[in-house]
Every structure is written in C-alpha cells, then in structure tokens.
Amino acid sequence: MLGGVMLSCACQKTKEPYYDPIPEKPSEPETPKGEWSGFTRDSLFFNPIMTGGPDPWVIRKNGIYYYTYTQGSKLVILETKNLSELASARRYDVWTPPAGQPYSKNVWAPELHEINGKWYFYFAGDDGNNANHRMYVVENSSPTPVEGTWQMKGKVADPTDQWAIDGTILQHNGQLYMIWSGGNAGAPPQNIYIATMSNPWTISGEKVMIATPNYDWEKNGNPINEGPQVLINPQGRVFVIYSGSGYWVDGYCLGQLSLKEGGDPMNPADWTKKNHPIFSMRSESSIFGPGHNGFFTSPDGKEDWIIYHARSVANSSSAARSPYIQRFTWNPDGSPNFGLPSLTATPQMRPSGEPWRYIHSKAKWSIAGFSSEEAASGRLASAIIDGNLTTIWITRYTTDATDYPNHWVTIDMGATATVDGFIISQKDGDRKIKELEILISNDNNAWESTGMFKLNDVNLLRQYIDLPQRKQFRYFKLVPTSGHDTQKQPGLAEVSTFRLKE
Secondary structure: OHHHHHHHHHHHOOOOOOOOOOOOOOOOOOOOOHHHOOEEEEOEEOOOOOOOOOOOEEEEEOOEEEEEOOOEOOEEEEEEOOHHHHHHOEEEEEEOOOOOOOOOEEEEEEEEEEEOOEEEEEEEEEOOOHHHOEEEEEEEOOOOOOOOOOEEEEEOOOOOOOEEEEEEEEEEOOEEEEEEEEEEOOEEEEEEEEEEEEEOOEEOOOOEEEEOOOOHHHOOOOOEEEEEEEEEOOOOOEEEEEEEOOOOOOOOEEEEEEEOOOOOOOOHHHEEEOOOOOEOOEHHHOEEEEEEEEEEEOOOOOOEEEEEEEEOOOOOOOOOOEEEEEEEEEOOOOOEEOOOOOOOOOOEEOOOOOOOEEEEOOOOOEEEEEOOOEHHHOEOHHHHHOOOOOOOEEOOOOOOOOOOOOOOEEEEEEEEEEEEEEEEEOOOOOOOEEEEEEEEEOOOOOOEEEEEEEOOOOOOOEEEEEEEEEEEEEEEEEEEEEEOOOOOOOEEOEEEEEEEOO
16 A cells, blocks of 8 residues: 555655646636526546546547557447547447467557558457467558448568557658567566667568666556657657556656657667656546547647546456547647646546537426336436436336337427537446437427437447537437337436537
C-alpha cells in the first residue's frame, strides 16, 4: 500500500513549472432563451466515452472519425462524426484473420493509416503463443476503410525478426518510418525501435533503438516502453508519446521523446527523453493506468485532443480499460501539455465543432400505452421518461412472459413538438435492445415509421439517433425488434428527444 502511495506521488512530480492548459471545470453553458427556454442544451460530455476498449486509435477523413481498439480476435472500426458520442457509433467488423496462421490470435493494438491513397491496418498478432507476436498489415484501396476488402500484405519486420508489437507510422521529410515496441520473445525490457520503410508493408533497413526503460517510473510491473504514438506540433516538430511500465499497474503512464529540429529519426542521439512522465494516474479522478494513446483534432480543426485508455478501479489489473478524451494545448517550447486527467465526475465541453443538441423538457410527458412491464419488480414503462438512469423498464418475464416481436411503449409528449432525433440510454447488464423501430403520430392512432435503428451494446451511455429529416408529432412509439442476447424481454433506461438549431 505504501508503495502505491509513493508511486502515485512519483508519477505526479515534475522538474518543470506546471500549468493546467484547460480549465478543470468548463464554464457553465449559457441558459437557452426565447423559443429555446424550455430546452436543456446538450453541450457537455462525460468520460469515459465508451465502456471497454483498450489501445484506442482514431483517424479522421472527410468529417468522419474512424475509431479502433484491441478487440483480440479481429479488426473492428467504429464510425462517427462526433467522437464524444462514440457510444452511438456504427460498428463494422472489417477483417477476421483466418485460422492456423501465425497472426490468427491475440490481435493487439491495431492502427489505421491512409498512405498514398490506400488504407493500411497495422496490428500485432501471434499463433496463441505471446513469444511469437509480430507486426502485420492488411491493405484496402476503397475510399473509406469501412468499404471494400482487406488484403493481407504480410509481416512487417526488420532483419532480426524479433518479438514486436504496437507498430505506428512516421512520415517525415518524404521518408516513411515504422516505430514499434520490441524485445526478446516478449520478455522485459521492452524498448522502442525505429526503421525506414520502402513501402507501407516493408521495413527496408536495420532497426535502431531510440528508447529503453531507464527511469523508475518506466519500470512498475516490468521495465517497459510501448505504445509509441507520433505527435507533430503546429511548427512541424516531431514528438513520440509512449507508455511506460506495465499496462496492468496503476502507475502505467505516458512519457515523451523529442526529435531535435533538423534531426535524423534514425540517429538515437537526435532523440531526447523527458526524465519524468507527462501524463499519469490521478486517484481523485478514478483514473488509473492512463496510457496507450492517440491524437485527433476537433471537427472544426481548432482544438487538439488526446484519446487514451484507463481503468476506473485501483489495483485491479482485470478492470476494463476504457477510452477517455480530453483537450490539450502546447507549452511555450512547442511540446504538448496534456494537463491532468480530467475528473470523471465533471462534465467536459464537447470538442469544438460538434453539434449542440437542445433536449426537450419532459415535464408534461406521460406513458400513453405499453405492451407489458415487470410490475412485480418495479420495472415500469414510466421509468424511461423519469430522467433517472437507475430506474428501468423491462417487459414482463416472471409470469406469462412476453417475447419478440410483441414489445412496445408509447410516449405522449403533451403537445406537438418539432424533433430532429432521439436519445436512447440502454439499461446496464442483459436484455439490451439491438434493433429499435420508432414510429410517430399526432393522434395515437395513425402511425408513421421513421425507420429501424441499431443500438449498441453499451450500458447507460447516451446513444443519439438523428432522424433523416425533421418531424413534428405529439406521440412516439418505441418498438424493440431484437436484442443483444438470448433474453426475450427487452429493457430500457431512458429516452429523450432533441432539436437542432438551423
């Protein structure tokens, strides 16, 4: 216990003046006025943005963010326009390795890159034996990474062909480089290496080590440097932000390598390592083991953001590593300033350029009808409009159990409203809805379907459904048509509606 306390203190120490680049608590949003006075402005978000998902990676093209993470057995992509709304993202399982290959199992730390007009998905894989982990890449020539077919291009290895994970790409002065974490059959220490590439799937020369875990804060659990990520500042200076220590310990944190101006990436002497972590655990925020990060800009390009994974439970290597995002800025010397991990209990301002939704008041809402409810357990239909995520509706299962496709609940908003979409919060645990039809009406008699919508298997987090076009109605009916598990009686925590400003 004493060691844990000492570690926490050590991870927070720096030898440089520290300032927090972003206010800890965002300024209170302006209260909507005029015709919007009855609405709640949805301009904030909470971390984590998703439950589970280690080794997060994000890339953006044509206004779309493509997010991936370590799933373990395949490559997946989540597609969204607003990263703070990752829980609503559409999921694609884009590539599953064939059985019996040296890369068929333990698919780790995938990264998606666009190079010379084609998409490349880099990942580490093995045959079930960690000592055999190597880096591989698949290629796709489609306009977006969620279309077309992925083709295996092969193993990405230097002549030593040693254990290798966490490969990433640096493009610098017209030259392509691979940067990765490697060692001897996965045994510590793990170092960070760089090598030149002749094309996106071929390392063309000898590797060079540019970092090894030589500070105490890089040796918690095991001496490890891993998860290197390239960050280029507005002036074009190159940094590599990496993870130090074992991912399973609370002291897992971020370190920094800097390439000197005009330096050669292949010359170890041109890289400088900071002697202290630049981003680390914060127990009062329930952020433990923050690391394996990526970077992105806000939709309007005005803000820089970091995405990283962390656990919310101390001293628990088995706790889920979930993705968190927060804005960062730059120090006077051009290096990044990530501040402290944001408090999870404090909402953050959405990335600049994300839409602000205006949520209708539910003060006059009521339940106009439902197929069934589990009254014996207090799982009532009215729970989905009470503004409380801890109360839930579940269709009847104790006696005369109900089944798909005969589930529905109708909400009366009390008056005709203009609506651009819905916000759905799934219950936690089982019985979550997979497909949901939403119908609208002005008289609770004649109904119009707005479409069939897919919901993700995530607990409680808001999932946003944007209607194809703005609608006006008084009543809406939710009709679950399938679930994420074998339970025949779905449940739901909360539903809301929203408008968008012109």
